[in-house]
Amino acid sequence: xxxxxxxxxxxxxxEERIHVSVRLRPLNAKEILRNDVSDWECINDxxxxxxxxxLSASDRSxxxxxxTFDRVFRSGCSTRxxxxxxxxxxxxxxxxxxxxxxxxxxxxxxxxxxxxxxxxEYAIADIYEYVQKHAEREFVLKFSAMEIYNESxxxxxxxxxxxxxxxxxxxxxxxxxxxTEEILRDWDHVVxxxxxxxxxxQIGETSLNEMSSRSHQIIRLTIESTSREFLGRExxxxxxxxxxxxxxxxxxxxSQSLSAGTRLKEGCHINRSLLxxxxxxxxxxxxxxxxxxxxxxxxxxxxxxxxGGNARTAIxxxxxxxxxxxxxxxxxxxxxxxxxxxxxxxxxxxxxxxKALVKYLQRxxxxxxxxxxxxxxxxxxxNILQY
Numbered sequence: 001x002x003x004x005x006x007x008x009x010x011x012x013x014x015e016e017r018i019h020v021s022v023r024l025r026p027l028n029a030k031e032i033l034r035n036d037v038s039d040w041e042c043i044n045d046x047x048x049x050x051x052x053x054x055l056s057a058s059d060r061s062x063x064x065x066x067x068t069f070d071r072v073f074r075s076g077c078s079t080r081x082x083x084x085x086x087x088x089x090x091x092x093x094x095x096x097x098x099x100x101x102x103x104x105x106x107x108x109x110x111x112x113x114x115x116x117x118x119x120x121e122y123a124i125a126d127i128y129e130y131v132q133k134h135a136e137r138e139f140v141l142k143f144s145a146m147e148i149y150n151e152s153x154x155x156x157x158x159x160x161x162x163x164x165x166x167x168x169x170x171x172x173x174x175x176x177x178x179x180t181e182e183i184l185r186d187w188d189h190v191v192x193x194x195x196x197x198x199x200x201x202q203i204g205e206t207s208l209n210e211m212s213s214r215s216h217q218i219i220r221l222t223i224e225s226t227s228r229e230f231l232g233r234e235x236x237x238x239x240x241x242x243x244x245x246x247x248x249x250x251x252x253x254x255s256q257s258l259s260a261g262t263r264l265k266e267g268c269h270i271n272r273s274l275l276x277x278x279x280x281x282x283x284x285x286x287x288x289x290x291x292x293x294x295x296x297x298x299x300x301x302x303x304x305x306x307x308g309g310n311a312r313t314a315i316x317x318x319x320x321x322x323x324x325x326x327x328x329x330x331x332x333x334x335x336x337x338x339x340x341x342x343x344x345x346x347x348x349x350x351x352x353x354x355k356a357l358v359k360y361l362q363r364x365x366x367x368x369x370x371x372x373x374x375x376x377x378x379x380x381x382x383n384i385l386q387y
Contacts, residue, residue, distance in 0.1 A: 107218035174304060307342065317332050
């Protein structure tokens with residue numbers, strides 16, 4: 001494949017805001033055992049409210065009691081429903097050549113990994129179903145996976161735990177050097193690779209959760225498709241886009257998790273990268289331009305395109321209803337409130353064949369030469385901007 005320098009052309013684009021939903025889980029066994037109470041309630045399909053009437057007047061004035069998002073999910077909702085109404089539209093748009101990302105964000109033990117595991121499997125199953133129904137196009141699906149652990153990037157499909165470098169590419173943005181990319185054979189191959197990722201990921205016990213994800217995980221599915229009618233022809237072009245499934249490590253306070261040693265170090269790195277993510281989201285939500293600190297963490301560097309760039313993005317924020325977690329729940333809802341103000345501008349990514357690219361450039365050259373020869377259409381600054 002050739003390019004425009006890279007062979008890739010961006011077609012049109014519509015600005016839209018990040019789709020933000022909140023999933024409220026039920027009280028868990030630990031919370032019930034210590035007689036914790038549920039202080040949060042979903043009163044309809046888009047609003048979650050804080051219902052603790054004993055809150056002081058000063059506290060009520062400091063914090064909102066109701067938060068509204070694109071969608072909120074009650075504790076009885078299934079992961080299938082969360083996927084269908086909170087992520088599907090964004091995830092499957094990769095089949096139309098649009099980059100997309102789905103995030104799960106929330107404190108430790110709030111149900112992020114549980115949610116994201118189901119969402120990822122449902123989305124890939126829907127993508128496979130679409131591929132099987134559209135025999136008129138030839139599809140190539142590529143799978144890669146990485147984790148960010150203590151600010152080091154590791155390939156989850158490799159037994160080599162050597163940290164991977166991040167490189168800046170003028171066309172593709174930040175890329176992960178030497179990241180394994182498997183061409184998918186069938187659904188069984190997908191299941192096998194997802195199992196490998198689960199086994200490789202850093203998992204550890206904290207006082208909040210017996211099995212807590214201690215790293216950020218990014219599963220990436222890259223899809224290339226070409227019309228079979230044009231395969232091998234000079235005018236062949238390929239749609240090429242990627243969807244990221246991002247399971248963020250859980251945020252927590254050191255005092256709350258009773259962490260020490262390795263767990264404390266992990267928590268510091270997790271909280272620092274989530275703080276950077278929050279700062280990036282907050283600055284983007286204000287929409288005033290200025291410096292956005294993407295480079296302050298590996299997580300935000302890798303996901304820069306998904307945060308206000310050429311991608312469609314959905315964020316699912318998970319939270320506990322327990323009174324003991326009210327501070328962390330408020331932090332999650334504040335993050336979600338900022339995220340829903342962030343706009344992205346996804347564009348269809350078309351990769352041209354070398355021959356098609358040469359013809360396109362020749363036509364452009366002829367058009368520009370014709371413009372220059374025409375006395376009626378001198379190149380004014382407004383004309384130049386069109387090109």
